[in-house]
Amino acid sequence: MAPSSAPPGTRIGTSPAPGRRDRSLLATRRFSAGSLIATFSNPLLALPDGPSMRTTCNYCLRVGGSSSLRACTACKAAVYCDATCQRAHWKTGVHKAECKMFARIRSTTGKDWLPTPVRAVAQVLLLLKTQDPAMITAFVDRQKGLEGNVDEFRKNAQDVWADYELQAMAAVVYAGLLQSKEVLNTAKEVLCRIQTNAFNRLDADTGTAGIFLDAVLAMINHSCVPNAFVGFDRRTAMLRAERNIEIGEEIEISYVDYTIPKAARQETLKLYHFQCACPRCRDNLDVYQVCKTLSTIALNRFSLQPNLSKLRDPPIDRSRISNSEVEMIYNKWHSLQATADYTKDALKIASLRWKLCKPLVDASMWAVEPLPSSILELASLCQTDDAKFAYALPLACLLATECEPVKLVAPFLPWRVKGVMMIAKLLGRIGELTATGEFAEVCPHKGLVKILSRSDQVSMCEAMLRLVVHYASMGASEDWDVLKEARELLQDIESLKGREKESYFLRTWAKDPQDPEGCEFFEVAVLKPVNELAALAVEIMDAELGDKQSLVRR
Ligand SMILES: C[S@@+](CC[C@H](N)C(=O)[O-])C[C@H]1O[C@@H](n2cnc3c(N)ncnc32)[C@H](O)[C@@H]1O
Numbered sequence: 001m002a003p004s005s006a007p008p009g010t011r012i013g014t015s016p017a018p019g020r021r022d023r024s025l026l027a028t029r030r031f032s033a034g035s036l037i038a039t040f041s042n043p044l045l046a047l048p049d050g051p052s053m054r055t056t057c058n059y060c061l062r063v064g065g066s067s068s069l070r071a072c073t074a075c076k077a078a079v080y081c082d083a084t085c086q087r088a089h090w091k092t093g094v095h096k097a098e099c100k101m102f103a104r105i106r107s108t109t110g111k112d113w114l115p116t117p118v119r120a121v122a123q124v125l126l127l128l129k130t131q132d133p134a135m136i137t138a139f140v141d142r143q144k145g146l147e148g149n150v151d152e153f154r155k156n157a158q159d160v161w162a163d164y165e166l167q168a169m170a171a172v173v174y175a176g177l178l179q180s181k182e183v184l185n186t187a188k189e190v191l192c193r194i195q196t197n198a199f200n201r202l203d204a205d206t207g208t209a210g211i212f213l214d215a216v217l218a219m220i221n222h223s224c225v226p227n228a229f230v231g232f233d234r235r236t237a238m239l240r241a242e243r244n245i246e247i248g249e250e251i252e253i254s255y256v257d258y259t260i261p262k263a264a265r266q267e268t269l270k271l272y273h274f275q276c277a278c279p280r281c282r283d284n285l286d287v288y289q290v291c292k293t294l295s296t297i298a299l300n301r302f303s304l305q306p307n308l309s310k311l312r313d314p315p316i317d318r319s320r321i322s323n324s325e326v327e328m329i330y331n332k333w334h335s336l337q338a339t340a341d342y343t344k345d346a347l348k349i350a351s352l353r354w355k356l357c358k359p360l361v362d363a364s365m366w367a368v369e370p371l372p373s374s375i376l377e378l379a380s381l382c383q384t385d386d387a388k389f390a391y392a393l394p395l396a397c398l399l400a401t402e403c404e405p406v407k408l409v410a411p412f413l414p415w416r417v418k419g420v421m422m423i424a425k426l427l428g429r430i431g432e433l434t435a436t437g438e439f440a441e442v443c444p445h446k447g448l449v450k451i452l453s454r455s456d457q458v459s460m461c462e463a464m465l466r467l468v469v470h471y472a473s474m475g476a477s478e479d480w481d482v483l484k485e486a487r488e489l490l491q492d493i494e495s496l497k498g499r500e501k502e503s504y505f506l507r508t509w510a511k512d513p514q515d516p517e518g519c520e521f522f523e524v525a526v527l528k529p530v531n532e533l534a535a536l537a538v539e540i541m542d543a544e545l546g547d548k549q550s551l552v553r554r
Pocket residue numbers: 020022023024146147149196197217218219220221222223271272273274275276277
């Protein structure tokens with residue numbers, strides 16, 4: 001029996017994968033790539049991470065900073081946008097259950113937040129005490145409840161289990177419950193169920209995280225070649241099709257970043273206690289090999305990499321590097337600890353990482369991690385330097401043309417949309433300096449200045465914004481900040497006088513990327529300079545991160 005009813009177009013049933021008998025979410029109608037399968041706004045758990053419960057609305061999960069949010073007057077720990085959010089949280093029963101707990105913790109220890117898993121378990125335990133039926137079904141019912149892999153955790157992951165015992169004990173103590181063996185066991189089982197089924201609700205725009213657990217979303221199994229993905233907009237989770245999904249097909253998402261090497265994926269998947277048998281794992285395929293099997297390749301006709309034959313038959317030299325060498329580079333890259341600040345230290349790490357990536361560069365395997373991460377790392381560092389911020393443009397162009405379309409084949413995936421938006425914003429910032437004639441003076445790279453001076457930067461920017469607007473509305477909610485900002489910027493550009501012809505061509509291309517006139521304009525005015533810029537990227541990476549580093553904070 002299902003723990004909750006599945007939304008229209010789906011049903012919960014036994015996994016159709018050979019040899020499996022666990023539950024899964026199945027499609028009962030066809031979903032096309034990029035379409036919304038269902039939204040989930042009534043989660044069992046939705047909470048901000050640890051200390052961010054002081055800067056994020058504890059109901060709607062809007063990140064607000066402490067001044068724009070009001071604290072509950074009773075516990076002074078949970079903060080809310082306004083009385084409406086506060087009342088709504090009370091109505092769910094969650095804050096009603098935990099308010100006294102936070103007041104007690106504050107008065108006895110002075111603390112006003114708890115580590116995320118401890119708070120989550122305490123919430124569940126307190127709600128179980130009130131006989132909350134949804135919590136009882138999800139966390140206690142052995143048959144209808146959530147999978148917890150409790151025995152596997154206990155037997156096969158003893159270090160994790162030891163950690164869980166401590167966290168469970170803390171939750172019981174903070175919740176003010178009797179520390180009996182039974183209660184402690186329940187707390188550990190609850191923690192296992194949360195670990196197995198909750199989403200890490202990472203908000204890439206604000207860098208804050210939290211957890212989100214919904215009983216139907218928890219029925220979705222994993223694949224490293226998923227056909228669906230989950231995005232978040234405050235308290236709502238959106239399940240979207242990443243590829244076309246046919247009637248009867250199992251809906252699968254990826255529990256991990258599927259673009260990282262197999263050993264790294266399997267390490268993370270250990271927490272879920274199964275062996276992934278997807279094609280990417282079975283045949284240890286790299287991102288290029290998976291890319292050519294996906295029908296979503298065709299959507300790239302409307303993208304910064306419209307050359308589909310290049311995506312199907314990439315000019316890479318796989319003989320130069322083996323899978324095990326890639327894994328070794330990946331592990332070494334991640335063992336170098338990066339700092340987020342623009343400091344000599346951050347540059348030193350970026351430089352060591354870039355050098356590690358050289359064999360991937362030599363093989364032209366731009367899309368294989370950790371090479372894209374190294375390029376993005378320098379792009380982010382450059383953007384904090386007034387003189388060299390424009391260096392981020394060639395790097396962003398390389399990412400958008402050579403890396404992302406192979407890694408994340410569907411152009412509506414939020415990371416791809418954000419990559420195109422980064423180009424639009426850099427062009428906007430450069431455009432302001434170009435208009436006053438300052439750009440040529442402040443930018444030290446003459447090749448970059450030359451390409452930009454002969455390019456129609458406004459048309460390039462308009463094309464980026466049209467791509468963002470088109471794909472952001474497919475891959476995310478209408479409320480997504482990136483989409484709202486792109487729409488505003490596009491309006492500004494459209495209102496510029498004297499660009500009617502260019503705007504007409506770009507509108508035509510956006511309506512039909514095969515239209516000969518629009519397509520030719522896009523190729524000459526946008527794609528050509530984007531590719532010229534991308535071609536500068538390696539030279540910039542070498543100059544900035546080679547042995548003689550010049551990108552040092554003044
Ligand atoms: C979020 S639950 C998914 C729903 C689960 N199948 C159920 O019956 O409740 C995650 C658990 O499902 C199982 N699972 C998910 N993906 C799997 C896969 N590709 N192969 C085998 N088991 C999988 C594992 O036990 C995993 O810990």
